[in-house]
Amino acid sequence: xxxxxxxxxxxxxxxxxxxxxxxxxxxxxxxxxxxxxxxxxxxxxxxxxxxxxxxxxxxxxxxxxxxxxxxxxxxxxxxxxxxxxxxxxxxxxxxxxxxxxxxxxxxxxxxxxxxxxxxxxxxxxxxxxxxxxxxxxxxxxxxxxxxxxxxxxxxxxxxxxxxxxxxxxxxxxxxxxxxxxxxxxxx
Numbered sequence: 001x002x003x004x005x006x007x008x009x010x011x012x013x014x015x016x017x018x019x020x021x022x023x024x025x026x027x028x029x030x031x032x033x034x035x036x037x038x039x040x041x042x043x044x045x046x047x048x049x050x051x052x053x054x055x056x057x058x059x060x061x062x063x064x065x066x067x068x069x070x071x072x073x074x075x076x077x078x079x080x081x082x083x084x085x086x087x088x089x090x091x092x093x094x095x096x097x098x099x100x101x102x103x104x105x106x107x108x109x110x111x112x113x114x115x116x117x118x119x120x121x122x123x124x125x126x127x128x129x130x131x132x133x134x135x136x137x138x139x140x141x142x143x144x145x146x147x148x149x150x151x152x153x154x155x156x157x158x159x160x161x162x163x164x165x166x167x168x169x170x171x172x173x174x175x176x177x178x179x180x181x182x183x184x185x186x187x
Contacts, residue, residue, distance in 0.1 A: 015039025018084050035077070036084040037127060042120075044086070050141055051115045055088045057184060058111060058139070066091055067176045070108065077103045078110070083127035088113045088139075091174055106132045108173040113139045126155045134173035144185040 016024070021036045033044045047055075055074070062072045071092050077084045078092075079102065087110040094104070110133050112121040121138055128136050129152040136157065138147040144165035149157035150172055163169045164181040171177040 015082065016041065018079055018082065021084060035086050036082075037124065039082045045117055045120070048115050051088075051113050054113045054115075054139055054141055054184070058089055058113070061179060061184065062089060062091065062177060065177045065179075067174070069093060069095075070174065071096065071099075073104075078107055078128075078131060078133070079103045079105050080127040080131040083124070085124045085127055087111060087124075091171075091177065107134070109133075109135045109137065109171050109177065111137045111139060113141060115141045125149060125157065128152070129154065129156050135171055137169075139184075144181065146179075146181065 016036060016039050018036060021030065021041065024030045030041060031043070034041050035044055036042075059072065059074050066072045071094060073090045073092060075086050075088060076090065077086050078090055084103070087107075089109075089111040090104070090107040091109040092099075092104040092107045098104075107128075110128055112124070114121050118138070118140070125136060128149075132152055134150070134152065136149040138149075140147060140162075146163050146169055148161045148163060148169070149159065150161075151158035165185065166182050169179050169181060
């Protein structure tokens with residue numbers, strides 16, 4: 001390729017593998033507060049007080065509902081094909097010891113709290129579907145609603161529904177998890 005051809009094509013992006021992302025992170029070459037999505041490193045947005053409040057309330061509510069044999073992991077990575085997102089909460093099968101050497105590769109349920117990050121959080125859906133995550137909830141803080149994605153099929157989810165305000169939402173992946181949306185969004 002000539003220099004002119006290279007300039008005409010424009011800049012190229014060299015995607016990182018999950019393995020390279022880990023190696024660069026261990027060497028201190030990847031900044032903190034990042035996540036890998038589709039081979040690219042993204043700096044995570046700072047969290048508003050409302051985001052932190054809802055994430056903590058959800059964590060407290062879920063910890064009392066998650067059955068034995070499952071873990072509720074706050075802001076911990078899930079290793080996907082070419083991504084390693086850090087959902088606000090993830091319910092995974094197993095015990096802490098199962099994840100001593102590597103992160104989970106799927107989850108029963110992931111939850112993303114969306115205050116100002118709707119588009120960015122939704123961009124993770126393809127990674128979650130490819131990883132076989134059974135269910136994704138997007139907590140739409142401003143609307144007191146939860147957008148639910150279920151039935152992963154390839155790189156998308158076959159089912160989408162919006163719940164709330166009010167009512168009760170039961171996870172199809174972990175039926176013991178049933179949230180009263182009025183309690184979640186109570187001021």
